[in-house]
Amino acid sequence: MDLLKVLANEPDKVITVTDDNTVELFLCDLGIADVFSEADELSDKPTVQLCGFDGHNTHLILACYFSGIPQKQENGYVLTCPPKNGLKGNPTSHDMVEGAERDQKAKGLRVIIRTPPRNN
Secondary structure, eight states: OOHHHHHHHOTTSOEEEOOHHHHHHHHHHHTOGGGSOOGGGGTTSOEEEEEEEOOSSSBOEEEEEEESOSSGGGOEEEEEEOBGGGOTTOOOHHHHHHHHHHHHHHTTOEEEEEOOOTTO
16 A cells, blocks of 8 residues: 555545555664664563654654564554644644653553654
């Protein structure tokens, strides 16, 4: 799946992806693939790493990487891309990261905030 094309063709739709390969390719396309640490170093406690990205034309990007969760199928990527034009109050990816941080901490996960490289 070419996620860049999907977002371009669906500028008013929230896109959510949980396929690790698709998310990894998309993060490479955005130039932010290296922002997440490997699961092995964080596997001692259920953890989510969060990274927000504002640099897409039509959507905000919230990438989450879950690791250390006992139910192995719960580990991996979750990508959420709400359309920029459909959000009230002009939120940024930073706002999305803060909301996700609160939600995940309430679930008992360790939360690590990652920052994309400055040139993005």
